[in-house]
Amino acid sequence: MRNLLASLGVAALGCLVSAAAQADTLNIVSWGGAYTESQNKAYHEPWSKKTGDKIINVDKAQAGLAGLRAQVQAGNVTWDLVDMLPSEAQIACDEGLIDIIDHDAVLAAAPDGTPASKDFIPGSLGECYVSQIVYSNIVAFNADMFPGKKPSSIADVFDLAGFPGKRSLQKKPVNNLEWALMADGVPADKVYEALGTEAGVKRAFAKLDTIKDNVIWWEEGAQPPQLLADKEVAFASAYNGRIFNAAVNEKQPFQIIWDAQVFELDGWVVPKGKLAKVRSYLKFATDTQRLADQAKYISYGPARASSAALVSTHAVTGIDMKPHMPTYGPNFKTALHKDDEFWADHLDELTERFNAWLAK
Amino acid sequence: MNSTNLTTADGVPLKTSLRRAQRRHRLKAVLLVTPLFAFLLVAFVLPIMDMLTRSVDNPEVITYMPQTAEALIAWNGDGLPGEAVFAAAAHDLAKGSRERTIGHVASRLNYEKGGMRSLVMKTARKAKKWESGPYRELILAADKRWREPDVWLLIKRQSAPYTLSYFLSALDLRHGSDGSIESKPAHMKIYVDLFMRTLWMSALITALCLLLGYPVAFLLATLPMRQANLLMILVLLPFWTSMLVRTTTWIAILQSQGVLNDLFVWTGLIDDANRIQMIYNKTGTIIAMTHILLPFMILPLYSVMKTIPPSYMRAARSMGATAFTAFRRVYFPQTLTGIGAGSILVFILSIGYYITPALVGGQSGRFITNFIAYHMQQSLNWGLAAAIGSLLLGVVIALYMLYNRLIGIDNMKLG
Numbered sequence: 001m002r003n004l005l006a007s008l009g010v011a012a013l014g015c016l017v018s019a020a021a022q023a024d025t026l027n028i029v030s031w032g033g034a035y036t037e038s039q040n041k042a043y044h045e046p047w048s049k050k051t052g053d054k055i056i057n058v059d060k061a062q063a064g065l066a067g068l069r070a071q072v073q074a075g076n077v078t079w080d081l082v083d084m085l086p087s088e089a090q091i092a093c094d095e096g097l098i099d100i101i102d103h104d105a106v107l108a109a110a111p112d113g114t115p116a117s118k119d120f121i122p123g124s125l126g127e128c129y130v131s132q133i134v135y136s137n138i139v140a141f142n143a144d145m146f147p148g149k150k151p152s153s154i155a156d157v158f159d160l161a162g163f164p165g166k167r168s169l170q171k172k173p174v175n176n177l178e179w180a181l182m183a184d185g186v187p188a189d190k191v192y193e194a195l196g197t198e199a200g201v202k203r204a205f206a207k208l209d210t211i212k213d214n215v216i217w218w219e220e221g222a223q224p225p226q227l228l229a230d231k232e233v234a235f236a237s238a239y240n241g242r243i244f245n246a247a248v249n250e251k252q253p254f255q256i257i258w259d260a261q262v263f264e265l266d267g268w269v270v271p272k273g274k275l276a277k278v279r280s281y282l283k284f285a286t287d288t289q290r291l292a293d294q295a296k297y298i299s300y301g302p303a304r305a306s307s308a309a310l311v312s313t314h315a316v317t318g319i320d321m322k323p324h325m326p327t328y329g330p331n332f333k334t335a336l337h338k339d340d341e342f343w344a345d346h347l348d349e350l351t352e353r354f355n356a357w358l359a360k
Numbered sequence: 361m362n363s364t365n366l367t368t369a370d371g372v373p374l375k376t377s378l379r380r381a382q383r384r385h386r387l388k389a390v391l392l393v394t395p396l397f398a399f400l401l402v403a404f405v406l407p408i409m410d411m412l413t414r415s416v417d418n419p420e421v422i423t424y425m426p427q428t429a430e431a432l433i434a435w436n437g438d439g440l441p442g443e444a445v446f447a448a449a450a451h452d453l454a455k456g457s458r459e460r461t462i463g464h465v466a467s468r469l470n471y472e473k474g475g476m477r478s479l480v481m482k483t484a485r486k487a488k489k490w491e492s493g494p495y496r497e498l499i500l501a502a503d504k505r506w507r508e509p510d511v512w513l514l515i516k517r518q519s520a521p522y523t524l525s526y527f528l529s530a531l532d533l534r535h536g537s538d539g540s541i542e543s544k545p546a547h548m549k550i551y552v553d554l555f556m557r558t559l560w561m562s563a564l565i566t567a568l569c570l571l572l573g574y575p576v577a578f579l580l581a582t583l584p585m586r587q588a589n590l591l592m593i594l595v596l597l598p599f600w601t602s603m604l605v606r607t608t609t610w611i612a613i614l615q616s617q618g619v620l621n622d623l624f625v626w627t628g629l630i631d632d633a634n635r636i637q638m639i640y641n642k643t644g645t646i647i648a649m650t651h652i653l654l655p656f657m658i659l660p661l662y663s664v665m666k667t668i669p670p671s672y673m674r675a676a677r678s679m680g681a682t683a684f685t686a687f688r689r690v691y692f693p694q695t696l697t698g699i700g701a702g703s704i705l706v707f708i709l710s711i712g713y714y715i716t717p718a719l720v721g722g723q724s725g726r727f728i729t730n731f732i733a734y735h736m737q738q739s740l741n742w743g744l745a746a747a748i749g750s751l752l753l754g755v756v757i758a759l760y761m762l763y764n765r766l767i768g769i770d771n772m773k774l775g
Contacts, residue, residue: 066740094463094481217723341478349474351739356550358723
């Protein structure tokens with residue numbers, strides 16, 4: 001009997017070992033384009049090399065929350081890790097679509113031993129959320145289209161007479177309403193207070209009305225650099241890393257207007273029941289070195305304090321990355337932190353209003 | 361010798377034998393249609409039932425805040441509810457927060473009133489720590505918005521298992537604070553306009569298809585075989601081409617840097633600075649959809665015209681009718697069934713069209729279907745998507761019945 005138990009034990013152990021050694025396939029959902037590429041280089045490739053896991057990139061982050069709801073409701077979750085904005089992550093967490101993450105148990109400590117919960121910049125860890133980067137929504141322009149005076153402020157984006165040409169903006173109220181108010185003279189720290197009132201919302205839409213006929217609306221992050229490169233538009237709102245990528249890697253004459261940048265975090269959530277599967281990957285991909293490495297490929301600031309010191313030069317061109325970061329002093333002067341709670345509350349009604357405004 | 365004694369060669373009474381044979385036939389027939397029936401059930405009936413249910417289904421509050429829903433029944437809606445409701449709410453919020461189900465309630469209520477999400481979530485997080493009442497004070501202290509009776513009225517209204525609010529939203533209506541139904545303010549109205557736009561643009565597209573398709577069908581039916589076959593191929597080739605290819609071809613032709621504008625500039629019709637905007641607006645949708653739906657008009661017309669003997673027209677002419685009168689009084693009335701069939705086909709396909717308006721419609725050329733897709737994929741308000749879809753289904757059924765009344769569906773000839 002004892003022999004039988006022992007051999008059963010050995011067999012069970014054997015199963016465990018072989019399960020651990022067996023290479024996995026991870027379906028990782030992200031935003032595509034230059035951003036997924038930076039994750040490939042900084043996280044996925046080193047991880048695959050180390051473990052033999054196969055990583056499949058799914059460019060569905062735009063519909064991340066929709067996908068999670070559908071998969072959890074159908075009881076068939078195929079995504080293993082999802083790149084998500086904090087406001088959507090909060091909703092997903094509240095609805096129980098994603099796993100709770102015990103930060104210090106799951107995430108790697110900093111090289112000097114600081115636990116993860118102290119090392120990540122304040123506000124970048126949520127109950128179900130681990131940030132990777134700080135990125136920024138900015139407006140950029142094609143310098144070739146402004147041979148004389150160059151635009152430098154958000155007000156210039158709304159100045160059709162001084163800076164003629166089409167504008168491309170993202171087809172949602174987020175960022176556009178903030179910019180409209182700031183261009184209309186509302187200081188950054190009063191923007192959300194104003195948007196909380198009917199008068200403020202009216203004022204923002206009235207400002208957007210002034211350029212409405214000259215706006216081409218974009219929906220995918222890859223569109224704005226393309227529209228700028230084709231000179232279809234003079235200005236385009238974009239994620240700052242996409243413009244950096246086009247300017248540095250593709251030598252496009254794009255410049256960023258850092259005035260009134262709206263910055264926010266972006267990070268990982270783990271779909272319900274997947275924590276055990278992705279735990280070791282998540283620990284690896286959010287450690288100090290990996291976050292610092294990502295900044296070699298795209299101009300997004302790492303979400304860990306210990307990574308910031310390691311940010312150096314661009315992997316291909318060798319230029320100093322620091323002046324291209326949203327958090328770099330001169331870039332940051334009039335920056336606005338996107339208010340996730342405001343948008344969690346008002347996204348439904350303001351999107352409805354925005355759609356009604358678009359259709360008029 | 362009466363009929364009951366009739367037997368077949370093997371001695372079985374004829375009646376039994378016949379019945380047996382008939383049963384076998386019936387069984388065979390049933391078995392033959394079973395796959396189709398099952399397919400229709402799975403791919404057509406069930407999804408439509410699901411959509412209709414979803415458009416009124418309202419499970420969130422009653423499932424995840426059951427005690428509150430129960431307690432609110434007794435509340436008459438005057439001022440703030442009593443301690444019983446507050447205690448029930450505190451219990452439900454704490455339980456929902458622990459089990460992470462309260463987010464569903466927050467999302468549901470936020471569709472109706474912006475700000476409900478943070479109100480519910482924030483209070484739920486606090487409620488986890490409460491051990492004893494009075495809960496009224498605790499909840500009112502947690503957030504001052506709980507002092508608004510509107511908030512409680514909203515929760516009471518949404519604690520019914522079925523709701524009309526998605527349909528109200530789809531018709532640009534809403535519940536006023538006193539519970540009556542009122543119109544939304546002008547800057548929030550969107551869907552009624554879109555329904556109207558979808559209907560009139562579909563009517564216009566149908567009319568254009570008829571205008572362009574009728575002569576083509578006439579030629580197809582009357583030309584000698586050789587030329588008719590060639591023409592038929594010209595009609596069918598685009599019909600067989602992928603719809604996406606046809607739509608993107610129109611983008612290449614119509615866009616501001618496109619073939620047509622280049623041609624206009626080159627011939628000097630317009631100058632380079634004033635290129636005509638023919639796509640990403642209503643014009644783009646109308647042109648592309650007319651082209652795509654044209655075969656659905658031509659083919660039913662052709663099949664009807666083919667059956668009209670040419671001798672009728674000759675007879676009319678021989679009795680002194682002019683060519684026009686002969687056409688108007690003899691030929692045209694006989695093609696009415698084809699016109700009806702083609703028109704209803706094109707019109708119904710058109711109001712349900714989705715991909716072409718999305719690609720070439722810009723802002724002004726979008727259809728109501730694009731908003732169904734938007735609520736399915738982006739805003740995730742599936743109840744609203746289902747309500748708009750149900751209304752669209754209602755419109756189609758109403759039109760079909762109208763058609764049946766006016767022309768009679770038995771007179772429709774598809775080929």
